[in-house]
Amino acid sequence: MKELRYPFSEEAVRALRAGEVVQVTGRVFTGRDRLHKHLAGGGACPVSLRDGALYHCGPVVVPQGEGWRVVAAGPTTSAREEPYMAEIVARHGVRLIIGKGGMGAATKAACARYGCVYLQAVGGAAALIAQRIKRVEGVSFLDTFGATEALWQLEVEAFEAVVGIDTCGRDLFDEVRAASAEALRELLARG
Amino acid sequence: MNWTDLLTELIRRTTSDLPSDVEAALRTAATAEAAQSQACVLLQSLVANTGLARQQATPLCQDTGTLTFFWQVPRGTDTQALERSARAAVRSATEKGWLRRNTIDTLAGTSVDTNVAEGWPACHFEQGESPREPLGGQITAHGDVRPPDLADELQGRDGGRVSSRAAGSPERGSVEVWLMQKGGGSENMSAQYSLPDEALDAGRDLEGVRKCLLQTVWRAQGFGCAPGVLGVCIGSDRAEGFMTAKRQLLRPLCDASPVPELAALERRVLDEANRLGIGPMGMGGKTTLLGAKIAARPRLPASYFVTVAYMCWVCRRRGVRVTEGVVEWLG
Ligand code: SF4
Numbered sequence: 001m002k003e004l005r006y007p008f009s010e011e012a013v014r015a016l017r018a019g020e021v022v023q024v025t026g027r028v029f030t031g032r033d034r035l036h037k038h039l040a041g042g043g044a045c046p047v048s049l050r051d052g053a054l055y056h057c058g059p060v061v062v063p064q065g066e067g068w069r070v071v072a073a074g075p076t077t078s079a080r081e082e083p084y085m086a087e088i089v090a091r092h093g094v095r096l097i098i099g100k101g102g103m104g105a106a107t108k109a110a111c112a113r114y115g116c117v118y119l120q121a122v123g124g125a126a127a128l129i130a131q132r133i134k135r136v137e138g139v140s141f142l143d144t145f146g147a148t149e150a151l152w153q154l155e156v157e158a159f160e161a162v163v164g165i166d167t168c169g170r171d172l173f174d175e176v177r178a179a180s181a182e183a184l185r186e187l188l189a190r191g
Numbered sequence: 192m193n194w195t196d197l198l199t200e201l202i203r204r205t206t207s208d209l210p211s212d213v214e215a216a217l218r219t220a221a222t223a224e225a226a227q228s229q230a231c232v233l234l235q236s237l238v239a240n241t242g243l244a245r246q247q248a249t250p251l252c253q254d255t256g257t258l259t260f261f262w263q264v265p266r267g268t269d270t271q272a273l274e275r276s277a278r279a280a281v282r283s284a285t286e287k288g289w290l291r292r293n294t295i296d297t298l299a300g301t302s303v304d305t306n307v308a309e310g311w312p313a314c315h316f317e318q319g320e321s322p323r324e325p326l327g328g329q330i331t332a333h334g335d336v337r338p339p340d341l342a343d344e345l346q347g348r349d350g351g352r353v354s355s356r357a358a359g360s361p362e363r364g365s366v367e368v369w370l371m372q373k374g375g376g377s378e379n380m381s382a383q384y385s386l387p388d389e390a391l392d393a394g395r396d397l398e399g400v401r402k403c404l405l406q407t408v409w410r411a412q413g414f415g416c417a418p419g420v421l422g423v424c425i426g427s428d429r430a431e432g433f434m435t436a437k438r439q440l441l442r443p444l445c446d447a448s449p450v451p452e453l454a455a456l457e458r459r460v461l462d463e464a465n466r467l468g469i470g471p472m473g474m475g476g477k478t479t480l481l482g483a484k485i486a487a488r489p490r491l492p493a494s495y496f497v498t499v500a501y502m503c504w505v506c507r508r509r510g511v512r513v514t515e516g517v518v519e520w521l522g
Contacts, residue, residue, distance in 0.1 A: 019229075057253065058253060058254070058291065059253055059291075060249075060250055060253050060255070060288055060290075060291040061288075062287075062288035071247075071249045071250065071288050072244075072249055072250040072251075072252065072253040072255075072291070073253055074252055074253050074254075076254070076376065077376050077379075077413070077414050079413060079414065100376075100413075100416065100472065101412075101413030101414055101472075101473060102413050102473070120472060120474065122233060122236045122237070122240070122472065123376070123416030123472050123503075124237065124240065124251065124252045124416045124503060124504055124505045125236050125237060125239075125240040126240070126244075126249075126250055126251060126252045126253040127240050127243040127244035127247060127249050127250070127251065128236060128239055128240040128243055130249065131243065145302075146292060146295075146301070146302030146304070147291075147292045147302070147304075148291055148292050148293065148302065149302075162229065162474065164474075172474060172475075173412075173413055173473060173474075175475075176412070176468065176469060176470070176473055176474060176475045177412060177413075177473075179468055179475075180409060180412065180467045180468050180469045181409070183466060183467045183468055184405060184406070184409045184467060187405055187463050187466065187467070188391070188392070188402050188405065188406075191398060
């Protein structure tokens with residue numbers, strides 16, 4: 001198990017290999033469809049994502065005192081952000097993409113080129129992951145995008161995930177997809 | 192009876208407390224995977240998440256889903272009043288953080304923070320037949336479909352006030368309601384095929400249906416969080432097909448269709464889907480599907496639809512029955 005601490009260096013990220021389990025500690029930003037569209041279209045970002053982690057997640061957040069508390073925060077389907085992701089990695093210097101289900105060819109190429117990895121979090125494990133979120137540091141776009149789609153700035157501790165796409169172009173999801181396509185062909189032919 | 196409070200509690204249970212048959216299936220699956228394997232570790236995380244959500248009464252998954260209430264009421268019931276209570280309950284559960292602000296005004300593109308809108312949550316009312324009972328074909332089977340060991344487990348965990356009857360003929364005068372929460376990632380993977388399907392080489396028979404179901408499971412990888420459950424309707428029209436398919440997801444994992452050929456197809460699809468190697472979260476493994484629940488309905492000569500409601504491992508469904516003021520929690 002490798003530990004990754006914010007800010008995430010290019011060197012640390014390039015040393016990761018698909019299949020490795022990592023624990024992320026420090027700052028993580030959340031973003032969903034509206035944020036990705038905004039950023040990829042050249043929209044301004046009120047915080048710096050450089051050497052940071054962008055988590056595909058729309059959390060359940062409740063007010064607590066002056067601030068907020070996250071009660072559920074599992075990953076959302078990353079494939080929806082494929083049209084925007086490579087552009088965001090290039091423009092904003094994101095080092096970790098966290099989500100579920102993997103991404104496409106453009107993101108894979110951007111990971112290799114700019115030094116970024118894709119991490120798979122456990123889909124649906126929202127309570128477990130929320131436990132790893134120590135603090136809500138801030139939020140942007142709350143009014144424009146709503147609570148679910150806003151950009152939340154979180155402090156996490158030992159957030160576990162698996163490297164799904166590394167900087168060498170290896171993609172675990174592609175491998176499973178290809179092998180299962182073969183198995184499917186056989187089962188369909190069986191009759 | 193304060194229906195708003197009761198339904199708010201039903202939402203709390205549904206959103207945070209995974210049905211015990213689903214949890215048991217995840218535990219069994221974890222032991223079937225190789226120890227220390229990625230799949231085994233992932234399944235153990237799902238079980239851990241389940242325990243934590245229950246203990247804290249927080250959502251199992253942040254996508255608290257589309258809420259659908261399946262009601263079964265005696266004749267003469269004021270269904271509009273029950274629907275108002277359902278809406279009030281959703282509003283209150285959202286304020287408590289049991290439901291995410293999970294509703295978008297489709298035209299304006301803005302968040303509907305209360306999670307309440309026209310026809311949202313959905314309420315379906317029926318008289319007579321239990322909503323938990325749409326077993327395969329045109330057969331209506333009454334009685335207990337859950338084996339006794341699972342019933343004991345339910346009794347043990349919830350401390351008594353849980354019915355061991357998953358389905359059955361309702362007592363006269365009782366109101367029964369089941370809530371299903373279905374997340375977007377899984378709903379996006381639901382599908383409808385019109386047979387024959389050339390690309391799949393699927394004809395108008397159960398063999399063709401089998402091909403559609405395996406294809407649906409394969410397509411869901413990376414989208415609906417595996418392992419999943421399939422609710423299936425063969426026949427009917429497009430609209431009723433989806434409703435019937437969705438209702439199949441109310442059935443406990445351990446039951447079987449009372450129609451022998453459908454029961455056989457359920458078993459076969461479950462077995463074959465788990466040989467695809469997709470595994471939990473699409474990262475490889477033996478556990479891709481937890482159940483297949485299939486019903487058949489009549490169709491027009493011109494149509495042969497296969498409708499699949501894909502459900503992720505967070506298979507949220509719970510019910511409550513009220514008989515003369517006595518409350519019984521179901522599921
Ligand atoms: S598919 Fe299911 S488990 Fe996965 S994020 Fe959606 S609701 Fe949650």
